[in-house]
Amino acid sequence: MRAGVFPLPFLFAVPDEPRTMTSNAPQVVILAAGQGKRMRSHLPKVLQPLAGRPLLSHVLHASRSLSPARLCVVVGHGGSAVRESLDAKDITWVEQSPQLGTGHAVMQALPQLAADGVVLVLYGDVPLISPATLRALVQAAAPGKLALLTQVLQEPGGYGRIVRDRDGRVARIVEEKDASAEERAIAEVNTGIMAIPGARLRAWLERLRSDNAQGEYYLTDVVAAAVADGVAIEVRHPAAEYECLGVNSKRELANLERRLQMREAERLLEAGVTLADPARIDVRGELECGRDVFIDVGCVFEGHVVLGDGVKLGPHCVLHDVAIGAATEIRPFSLLEDARVGSNARIGPFARIRPGTELDDDVHIGNFVEVKASRVGRASKANHLAYVGDSTVGADVNIGAGTITCNYDGARKHRTVIEDDVHIGSDVQLIAPVTVGRGATIAAGATITDDVPPGGLTLTQKKQVTKPDWQRPRKK
Ligand code: UD1
Ligand code: CA
Numbered sequence: 001m002r003a004g005v006f007p008l009p010f011l012f013a014v015p016d017e018p019r020t021m022t023s024n025a026p027q028v029v030i031l032a033a034g035q036g037k038r039m040r041s042h043l044p045k046v047l048q049p050l051a052g053r054p055l056l057s058h059v060l061h062a063s064r065s066l067s068p069a070r071l072c073v074v075v076g077h078g079g080s081a082v083r084e085s086l087d088a089k090d091i092t093w094v095e096q097s098p099q100l101g102t103g104h105a106v107m108q109a110l111p112q113l114a115a116d117g118v119v120l121v122l123y124g125d126v127p128l129i130s131p132a133t134l135r136a137l138v139q140a141a142a143p144g145k146l147a148l149l150t151q152v153l154q155e156p157g158g159y160g161r162i163v164r165d166r167d168g169r170v171a172r173i174v175e176e177k178d179a180s181a182e183e184r185a186i187a188e189v190n191t192g193i194m195a196i197p198g199a200r201l202r203a204w205l206e207r208l209r210s211d212n213a214q215g216e217y218y219l220t221d222v223v224a225a226a227v228a229d230g231v232a233i234e235v236r237h238p239a240a241e242y243e244c245l246g247v248n249s250k251r252e253l254a255n256l257e258r259r260l261q262m263r264e265a266e267r268l269l270e271a272g273v274t275l276a277d278p279a280r281i282d283v284r285g286e287l288e289c290g291r292d293v294f295i296d297v298g299c300v301f302e303g304h305v306v307l308g309d310g311v312k313l314g315p316h317c318v319l320h321d322v323a324i325g326a327a328t329e330i331r332p333f334s335l336l337e338d339a340r341v342g343s344n345a346r347i348g349p350f351a352r353i354r355p356g357t358e359l360d361d362d363v364h365i366g367n368f369v370e371v372k373a374s375r376v377g378r379a380s381k382a383n384h385l386a387y388v389g390d391s392t393v394g395a396d397v398n399i400g401a402g403t404i405t406c407n408y409d410g411a412r413k414h415r416t417v418i419e420d421d422v423h424i425g426s427d428v429q430l431i432a433p434v435t436v437g438r439g440a441t442i443a444a445g446a447t448i449t450d451d452v453p454p455g456g457l458t459l460t461q462k463k464q465v466t467k468p469d470w471q472r473p474r475k476k
Pocket of ligand 2 (some may be wrong): 246248
């Protein structure tokens with residue numbers, strides 16, 4: 001759609017009432033209305049996950065670290081989905097429809113902005129921007145200047161270029177599609193992120209025209225407007241080059257994911273964690289580690305995970321919202337969700353620890369054992385092929401191979417209580433609700449339907465019979 005056909009009154013929403021600001025905190029405007037065609041996805045671009053969180057939530061996080069006076073997000077394509085998934089009290093959502101360029105996007109936010117302080121413009125698809133870089137930019141703009149975040153790139157193709165005058169002062173920004181061959185040779189590019197004095201913003205936006213190669217209202221044209229008004233342009237650079245990388249395709253998304261994960265791995269290494277391979281760890285949340293933690297390859301961390309001193313994780317474990325006590329070992333291919341594990345425990349290989357599980361110190365959970373919504377007391381063991389669900393298990397209990405707590409009657413779940421020092425033989429079914437008394441021993445193969453008294457041996461086996469004359473059927 002050609003933008004030039006829209007008269008100016010259409011471009012400006014009418015301000016409801018003038019707002020005044022209470023502090024020097026910036027007003028943040030995040031541009032997130034673009035379609036992101038190149039993602040080839042039904043999910044709006046800014047909702048695509050990076051390290052397990054939507055792209056936009058990374059930008060919101062960086063913005064909030066500045067305690068902004070206002071936090072506006074401009075949405076268009078897939079706007080309602082974006083709003084639904086990230087809505088919060090501190091966000092002012094602004095609709096931009098149709099999308100007529102970055103300048104037009106900021107115009108839509110104008111009625112929500114106070115006419116003083118600094119307006120910081122961010123992109124919803126540039127997720128790794130750091131709070132330190134943003135603070136420096138806002139500070140540069142605070143005395144009423146226009147502050148640009150620029151970067152010198154070896155391959156500046158695709159970006160707007162920073163055009164400077166003979167004295168080296170910034171004169172304007174030219175978009176690649178509008179640039180002369182000479183301008184295209186400029187290596188200093190516009191990252192798109194800028195801090196603008198709020199008092200001037202409206203006047204500069206009103207001057208934007210869409211008579212350019214893309215027929216859009218370019219936010220970048222406020223630079224020439226500022227220069228014409230004699231306002232100095234301040235330039236700052238990001239602390240790291242990757243901070244300003246945008247996401248336009250799955251390829252770029254994957255590239256940022258690896259950079260972010262490498263940054264996280266470096267943070268862990270600096271904190272003294274041993275990583276078998278820093279390139280093979282995925283932290284999709286928050287990972288806190290004590291001293292002398294070892295993490296083998298292929299582990300995935302989601303939500304909030306805490307690993308105590310000396311915890312050892314084998315290869316390919318997945319931990320979601322779990323806390324693991326000191327010196328506990330999680331052996332390969334184990335999945336733990338919403339659980340707490342004490343110290344000196346041994347979990348896996350191939351263990352599945354489901355939500356609502358609490359395992360005390362010295363517990364052993366072995367291969368192909370599933371534990372759900374259960375408490376398992378100190379030094380108890382279920383080493384092979386068992387299901388422990390909706391159970392309270394005491395201390396020093398031994399659960400034999402193949403033992404199943406039958407917790408579900410088809411309609412309701414029932415609890416199993418196993419008191420301290422109980423020994424359960426192999427292949428036992430405990431039909432809940434049922435309680436096994438302290439010190440009881442249950443023989444292999446028993447089906448327990450009634451409470452078991454403390455101590456003694458309980459068995460329910462049928463007598464073993466052999467029919468010596470029986471003939472096995474044979475094919476003719
Ligand atoms: C923009 C800059 C360019 C800079 C580059 C950095 C302009 C005119 N150009 O170009 O100088 O080098 O970013 O990546 O600003 N958006 C809206 N509404 C719109 C158009 C865009 O919300 O109508 C949002 C997009 O969702 C995106 C951001 O603004 O988050 C940038 O838009 P994009 O179209 O990618 O800008 P570029 O042409 O790359
Ligand atoms: Ca872009």
